[in-house]
Amino acid sequence: MSETTLAAPDITLPPTQADLPYDDGIPMESQRHKMQMELLIDVVETWLEQREDGYASGNMFVYFSLAQLKNQDFRGPDFFAVLGVPKGERRSWVVWEEGKGPDVVIELLSPGTAATDKNEKKLIYQNQMRVPEYFWFDPFNPDDWAGFSLGSGVYQSITPNADNQLVSQALGLVLLRWQGSYKGVNTTWLRWATIDGELLPTAEEKQRQRADQEQQRADQEQQRADQEQQRADQEQQRADQVSSQLQQTARKLLQLGMTVKQVAELTGLPESAIVQLSA
Structure with a gap:
């Protein structure tokens, strides 16, 4: 009986993030758009510090199908977040490598992208990527914002709650429009907050909060020390008075x-x- 050598099967593995392009060379629409994206990412990354899992980024390629890779017809969302995945740096988000796609996507509208974001991209997120929640927001027109939740395969509008916030069930957070200053620009920003409406702090705000708390603790310790010294001085004063009276x-x-x-x-x-x- 002669031995038969079986040929190795010709299997082509799908590319990984190390193999795929991660930069399309197209800048953000404006400085405001870039800052808004950074604010959304910043606060969620700070929030994720409390968790052992999770990832957030923006303006990054999200590869969800080999057909998309072949056609090169879709760029990354302005913001996305994924829970239930290991932390760590990525060049791009590759769904077949990570095992899941984004839980939440946010697109920042502009005159040149609004129609695509509200129609073509929305359908891609709904039908192909199956993103559980999709939001959009116009940094220069804060009234133009909306949220959608995937139900029965179709996006359903998310109705703002009593505080005019859009609730993200996927993250257990809310999106709200916040009037304030971020990196020196005072305007209406889209921000993440807790279900109770407490703003998620940026890394800078969290550092400042920690410094304020440390200063408050130091002030309290100093106050207690001053009170102890005051009591000691009063005791000494009473002792001196008693000694003086005894001498008299x-x-x-x-x-x-x-x-x-x-x-x-x-x-x-x-x-x-x-x-x-x-x-």
Whole structure:
């Protein structure tokens, strides 16, 4: 019987993030768009510090199909977040490598992208990527914002809650429009917050909060030290008053003709101290 050598099967493995392009060379629409993207990522990354899993990024390629790779017809969302995945740096997000796609996607509208974001991309997120939640926001027109949740395969509008916030069930957070200053620009920003409406802090804000808390603790410690010193001073003052009164009593008793020993027994003062009073 002769041996038969089987040929290795011709299998082509799909590319990984190390093999795929990760930069399309197209900049953000404006500085405001770039800052808004950074704000969304910044606060979620700070929030993820409390978790052992999770990833957030933006303006990064998200590869969800080999057909998309072949056609090169879709660029990355302005913001996306994924839970239930290991932390760590990525060049791009490759769904077949990571095992899942984004849980939440946000697109920042501009005159040149609004139509695509509201139609073509929305359908891609709904039908091909199956992203559970999709939001859009116009940094220069804060009234143009909306959220959608995937239900029965179709995006359903997310109705703002009583506080006019859009709730993300996927993250357990809310999106709200916040009037304030970020990196020196005072305007209306889209921000993540807790379900109770407490803003997720940026890394800078969290550092400042920690510094304020440390200063508050230091102030409290100093206040306690000052109070202890004040009590010690009061005790010393009372002791001095008692000592002065005893000395006055001792002098009077000596003047009445009592002996040093008798005065010492009555006042509790040392005989040596009474002798000095009688000098």
